[in-house]
Amino acid sequence: MPSADELLSADSVADLARCLTRAGDGITAHETRGCGAVLDGLSFTERVALIRDAVLADLPADYPAFANVLRAALRDSDFTGWMIFPVTEAVAVRGLDAFEPALALLAELTPRLTAETAVRPFLRADLERALRFMTPWTAHPDPHVR
Incomplete structure (x- = not known):
């Protein structure tokens, strides 16, 4: 099983910062870029x-x-x-007040890597609403979304 430093390494954080910088008009990803230097000794969750x-x-x-x-x-x-x-965890934090649009974004991100823990705050906040939105995912053509 890969270790935390293999899954979220300084290199992967630098790659993320580059992706965000390329994606955002004026985004510098300064804070994200800086994370790579302080990962040593942290667990995956941290x-x-x-x-x-x-x-x-x-x-x-x-x-x-x-x-x-x-x-x-x-x-x-x-x-x-x-x-x-x-990133999916950031969507869960920033998106609870934009409930359906945030869930839709998680579905878009899921093919790149799971958002299985990021959907949990939506389920806790309003189970019925989340399930109404997520139930159609069971028939989604992408198996990662299903």
Whole structure:
């Protein structure tokens, strides 16, 4: 089983920062880039939280603008793998007030890496609403979304 430093390494954080910078108009990803230097000794969960918070700091606070940056990043084939995990967690934090649009974004991100833990805050916040939105995913053509 891969270790935390193999899944979310300084290199993967640098790659994430590059993807966000390329995707966002004026995004520097300064906070995200800086995370790579402080990962040593952190567990996977601690790494995810650190990177998630850096992504939240680097991207717009306004949910539609935040989502636009991530959708632009999805056009970049380098935006994939374990770097996506803290990004989906950032969507869960920033998107609870934009419930359905945030769930839709998680479905878009899922083919790059799972968003299985990122959907949980939506399920806790409003189970019926989340299930109404997510139930059609069971017939989605992409098995990662299903």
